[in-house]
Amino acid sequence: MNKKVFQLLVDNTSGVLSRISGLFSRRGYNIESITAGVTADPRYTRITIVASGDDEILDQIEKQVAKLVDVRNIKVLSPEESVYRELCLIKIEVTPDNREGVIAVSNVFRANIVDVSTKSMMIELTGNQSKIEAFLGLLEGYTILELARTGITGLSRGFQDVVWLDN
Numbered sequence: 001m002n003k004k005v006f007q008l009l010v011d012n013t014s015g016v017l018s019r020i021s022g023l024f025s026r027r028g029y030n031i032e033s034i035t036a037g038v039t040a041d042p043r044y045t046r047i048t049i050v051a052s053g054d055d056e057i058l059d060q061i062e063k064q065v066a067k068l069v070d071v072r073n074i075k076v077l078s079p080e081e082s083v084y085r086e087l088c089l090i091k092i093e094v095t096p097d098n099r100e101g102v103i104a105v106s107n108v109f110r111a112n113i114v115d116v117s118t119k120s121m122m123i124e125l126t127g128n129q130s131k132i133e134a135f136l137g138l139l140e141g142y143t144i145l146e147l148a149r150t151g152i153t154g155l156s157r158g159f160q161d162v163v164w165l166d167n
Helices: 016-027 055-066 099-108 129-138
Strands: 002-011 030-038 044-053 071-076 082-093 112-116 120-127 144-149 153-156
Touching: 002 016, 002 055, 002 153, 016 030, 016 044, 016 055, 044 055, 055 071, 082 129, 099 112, 099 120, 120 129, 129 144
Parallel strands: none
Antiparallel strands: 002 044, 002 071, 030 044, 082 120, 082 144, 082 153, 112 120
């Protein structure tokens, strides 16, 4: 199974995300992660979808999504020519004895402690998937109470691949 990261620029209309995800479910395609947010121009939304399958399925996904009315642009973000990031929030059970260890590991990964209570800490970490996986691996001795990950979002590097949309 291969993975591809698709970046879509779509009209910012109600139901657009539902129509795109519906295409995936109708065709039996798998979405590994999906993120969406308005762009600098509020008329458009940028959606990043990570999908998996063989090369034929991934090519078919790209063609089918490009046919949707709301889709203004679709491109594949290759790892060599793009920057990917993911946000992860992790709530960890802590005691006075192990709190300093969690802080030390968080500092090494440049994670932020965003909430502290007597029995737990919440950590915010942003980075590529391998950084987040490495951080989670170092937390194996701790009890993770809750975990939330956003999925990948990304942009292509440089200026040459910027899409300008006119009315």
